[in-house]
Amino acid sequence: MTTSEISTLFEQLTTTRVGVIGDFALDLYFTLQTTTGERSLETNLDVFWGSRPAASLGGAGNVVQNLMALGIANCRVIGCVGNDLFGREMQFLLNNLGVDTAQLHTVANGWDTCVYTKPLRAGQEVNRIDFGVANQLPDALFTTLIAGLQEALADLDVLIINQQFANPLLTPERVAVLNALLVRFPHVRCVADMRDVGTLIRGATLKVNTAELAKFLAIDLPHSPDLDWCIRNGTTLREQTGGPLLITRGQAGMLYLDEHETQSVAGLPLWGELDTVGAGDTVVAAWAACRGAGATPAQAVQIANMAAAVTVQKVNQTGTASLAELLLLYETLNPMEHR
Template sequence: MTGSDIKAIFGRFPSSRVGVIGDFAVDLYFDLKTKTGESSIETGLDVFWGSRPRASLGAAGNVVQNLAALGIANIHVIGCIGDDLFGREMQHLFSTLGVDTTYLQVVSAWDTCLYTKPTVNDQETNRIDFGTGNCLTDEQFESILAGLELLLPNLDVLIINQQFANPLLPVGRMQLLNNLIFRFPNVRFLADMRDTGTQVYGSTLKVNTAELARFLAVPHPSHPDLDWCIQQGTTFQKRLNGPLLITRGPAGILFLDETGYHTVNGLMLTGPLDTVGAGDTVVATWAACLGAGTPPQEALLLANLAAAVTVQKLNQTGTANLSELLEQYKTHYVHD
């Protein structure tokens, strides 16, 4: 693959129609100073100072902003938010990216998920999370699924995301989603499910090596090599009866389907790294490639390059665009 090939693939991205259903959040980053010398007059407790607040989309929202950075122009979100401050911020962030929120429902008894990410001396410290106790009623979920049913005929790819402890898509609701998947064979489905991956069918499932071991109930080696990943991945892929995308951290990425496997080695990166959200970058890039009809080996290369971009972006929920991918490609693959 050449730089021109990469540009040609990216040239097909804008025409893809991609939907994302699942767990949406806002990531709130800010700098925190705990030793201020100030005490509250009312309580007598120490007062902390925050500065440089900056919000970005998190969880399934991070997949969305990665899709936008890759050049996908037709993005739809399916899920719910609360009628609250953080929900309005999420709507604003989606609007800034030009995302269609027609099927993003505002639920009054739902707290929009927010992950606060304070940093002290450039190190992330304890989070305060909102929205972790949400519970969507069956009637509300059926309404969301009805919206998805209307949207699916107009999609090329649907990304299914589950990250929350109380997710939009728990085990008990997966069969309803699977029924829809079977009815739309022309749509490509890609799932990233922390807890319910064994319940999704007819999709490419993205897992990391720890999730793979947990789903199979086998020990996870401290440094799983390629042979282990192929052996365990083949077992799991046959059980799922669908393709499997395995992220291997710095070792690279592996893809398995009924025809065999493809793999790409990790890139040698130096300096401090932040792996938060790298899996979302891989999911978004793979989905973009699915919509563009990109062969698996080329899609692996692009996903690997995109992840290399985002892990080098510190204290942020990073994304990767074409120019950044090309820079990584030149650094690691072009030799004078």
């Protein structure tokens, strides 16, 4: 693709309508100091100090903020938050982005807003404390969410399905309900990133990394899986699920497989410290947005690959990629085009 082709595609993104259903979370960053010399008068235990707290959208929420950074202007979310301070922060962040949150339900009891804490000590992430891992969504609320999704699907170009947590919004039984709904809206392109139940989704492009590919097939993961390994095993998984497959290969690049074509792109040269937090969300958002705007698989995989390269160079943050950043990267990698 050329810079003009990329810019033209991004103009089409502004009218693309995207929905996101799944596990909405916050990423909570803060600096942690464990050697303070202070002890609690009440417990006589060491006191740790925290500073520079910063919350950003994570999980399905990070998919949304990546969509907005790419220029999507019409985005709806379908999911749940808790009636707690983290849920209120998530609502605030989504509303600031201009996202339609009418179907983001606040659960009054028994639901903690999903949170990944990111304590940084001497610039390095240490042990997380996660919230929301024990959530159990009542069947009645799931029925409400599906009704909201059904209403949204009539007006969407693309739907992204995200599942992050061990007790997700979408259990195997609920994926079957979702599958039955999606067949009624064949005009909507679907992209799924689902850590545990991805092989059960139908009618969607399933995004996996190489570790997830090996897990879904119950095979050993080589230390450095090459392209042939990914194509061979990706084809096996694609035949099992019956739908297209998008495989991220870290710094080795990306691969798309469907019944009719194979598209692969090599990893881009990166430098300096890298942070892969949220890179998969960037890939999902970029791929889905491009396909929803009418891009070919070859174009979409190239944009998604560049978007991921932008994101991983943003350290200690849940990164996104904008058109300006993508164009700068493209021009850096292709200087002859601009002479």
